[in-house]
Amino acid sequence: MHSRPSIERAAVVALGLTAWSSLVAAGPCDIYSSGNTPCVAAHSTTRALFDAYTGSLYQVTRGSDGASANISPLSAGGVANAAAQDRFCTGTTCLISIIYDQSGHGNHLTQAQAGYWKGPDVNGADNLASAIGAPVTLNGQKAYGVFMSPGTGYRNNAASGTALGDAAEGMYAVLDGTHYNDGCCFDYGNAEVSSTDTGNGHMEAIYFGNNTQFGGFGTGNGPWVMADLENGLFSGQSPGNNPANPSITERFVTAAVKGEPNQWAIRGGNSASGPLSTFYSGIRPTVWGYNPMSKEGSIILGIGGDNSNGAQGTFYEGVMTTGYPSDATENAVQANIVAAGYAVTSLTSGPALTVGSSISMQVTTPGYTTRFIAHTGTTVNTQVVSSSSPTALKQQASWIVHPGFANSDCFSFESKDTPGNFIQHSNFGLIIAPNNRVKSFLEDSTFCPQSGLNGQGNSIRSWSYPTRFFRHYDNVLYIASNGGVLTFDNPNSFNNDVSFLIGTSFA
Numbered sequence: 001m002h003s004r005p006s007i008e009r010a011a012v013v014a015l016g017l018t019a020w021s022s023l024v025a026a027g028p029c030d031i032y033s034s035g036n037t038p039c040v041a042a043h044s045t046t047r048a049l050f051d052a053y054t055g056s057l058y059q060v061t062r063g064s065d066g067a068s069a070n071i072s073p074l075s076a077g078g079v080a081n082a083a084a085q086d087r088f089c090t091g092t093t094c095l096i097s098i099i100y101d102q103s104g105h106g107n108h109l110t111q112a113q114a115g116y117w118k119g120p121d122v123n124g125a126d127n128l129a130s131a132i133g134a135p136v137t138l139n140g141q142k143a144y145g146v147f148m149s150p151g152t153g154y155r156n157n158a159a160s161g162t163a164l165g166d167a168a169e170g171m172y173a174v175l176d177g178t179h180y181n182d183g184c185c186f187d188y189g190n191a192e193v194s195s196t197d198t199g200n201g202h203m204e205a206i207y208f209g210n211n212t213q214f215g216g217f218g219t220g221n222g223p224w225v226m227a228d229l230e231n232g233l234f235s236g237q238s239p240g241n242n243p244a245n246p247s248i249t250e251r252f253v254t255a256a257v258k259g260e261p262n263q264w265a266i267r268g269g270n271s272a273s274g275p276l277s278t279f280y281s282g283i284r285p286t287v288w289g290y291n292p293m294s295k296e297g298s299i300i301l302g303i304g305g306d307n308s309n310g311a312q313g314t315f316y317e318g319v320m321t322t323g324y325p326s327d328a329t330e331n332a333v334q335a336n337i338v339a340a341g342y343a344v345t346s347l348t349s350g351p352a353l354t355v356g357s358s359i360s361m362q363v364t365t366p367g368y369t370t371r372f373i374a375h376t377g378t379t380v381n382t383q384v385v386s387s388s389s390p391t392a393l394k395q396q397a398s399w400i401v402h403p404g405f406a407n408s409d410c411f412s413f414e415s416k417d418t419p420g421n422f423i424q425h426s427n428f429g430l431i432i433a434p435n436n437r438v439k440s441f442l443e444d445s446t447f448c449p450q451s452g453l454n455g456q457g458n459s460i461r462s463w464s465y466p467t468r469f470f471r472h473y474d475n476v477l478y479i480a481s482n483g484g485v486l487t488f489d490n491p492n493s494f495n496n497d498v499s500f501l502i503g504t505s506f507a
């Protein structure tokens, strides 16, 4: 029983010695083509996935005038031109409005529309992602991933070339292993064309997170790479625990799922180093409906097949193939991903904040500049504060800077007069609340300052909802987006209302 794995390993090493040199310049989809399992969808905001690809990677739409721009690789097969995005979005906000399909099949991903479940945007559509929520570098060059808060989703219900019925396919995605939740469902892959649940086996998608509600889980507390096969998240052959499926803790995660008649597999690894491991490979679930499969061929990102949109996660790149990729092909793709050199970069810009300092945050909107961010009870608001104000008011307008609970590159703000209470967003309003150390509190009390959108001071965006910034509206603080369905998302005066001068506190 010990000989077979070592023979497989020897075969992989042999591939590495013979075929690898000819593949080293190839992109992931060139590698899949060499394995006779070509990409039928290839999505990435960070880089070209074909060595020869020079077309658009994604489209951004800006808040100031609704104009859009396409972002392409810097060179054929190269990293996205993030500087072009930064220029286009200077002094305003940008959303990722299209993630183009690089495969030539036209399987672009756009804003998911209402399905069985409704999203938060107009007519039940899901939200689009911020264009700046997931900055990274690839071998030192800046690029942006797709940071998806709950309520965000992309879809293509008219995809062509993707697997139907029980036909064979493969897929992988590069994700952020630290950005997940237990909502349903952060998926990438094959789903229903109707945006409704049409039954077991009508999906075959990568799932990433720590949802345990739909059967599957693995060792530890998650998150796990699983397969969303509709009405079931499978960590292995049968519903429930598959001990071979480990919790993933890497910052960058490669997740892979593939399926063909009565055979499927889940694989995963660290996108920044090392190989893929196989968490499951074998027969289809014996639960009714999953063998044969009834795949419908639409493509989802960040949501479930029925437009369940409670999940969060970050997507950098991913593909879907026709045919069942060999492990050797996937291993070569993983080597290409590692060679792409994914790494973290700063989430902040503008005037620097100092951990441990006690600060004031002054409104810059003309006519309101005597006001500072303060709180009354648990409500965060703005109040007129000056050096002659009573000490109690000065303290209400004073905040102590801490490293961000969810990401230490960003910040959390403790109320000076209510120690242990921190600014947190709750239903998009800002409150102060005690740190209960729950994951959602830690995330929703982490904020990333950047250069002020009106050219003054800082605009302070939510880590967990990067389309949203600290905004004063009727003298109350919210996290607001630049346009949207909520009253305080009003685009009028947005840049001024989200820009604050950080200074030394009054108290």
Ligand SMILES: *[C@@H]1O[C@H](CO)[C@@H](O)[C@H](O)[C@H]1NC(C)=O
Pocket (backbone or CB within 6 Å): 181, 182, 210, 211, 212, 213, 221, 222, 438, 439
């Ligand atoms: C998912 O993980 C978070 C953070 O550890 C935890 O608070 C939550 O309860 C987990 N969810 C499930 C369903 O286990």
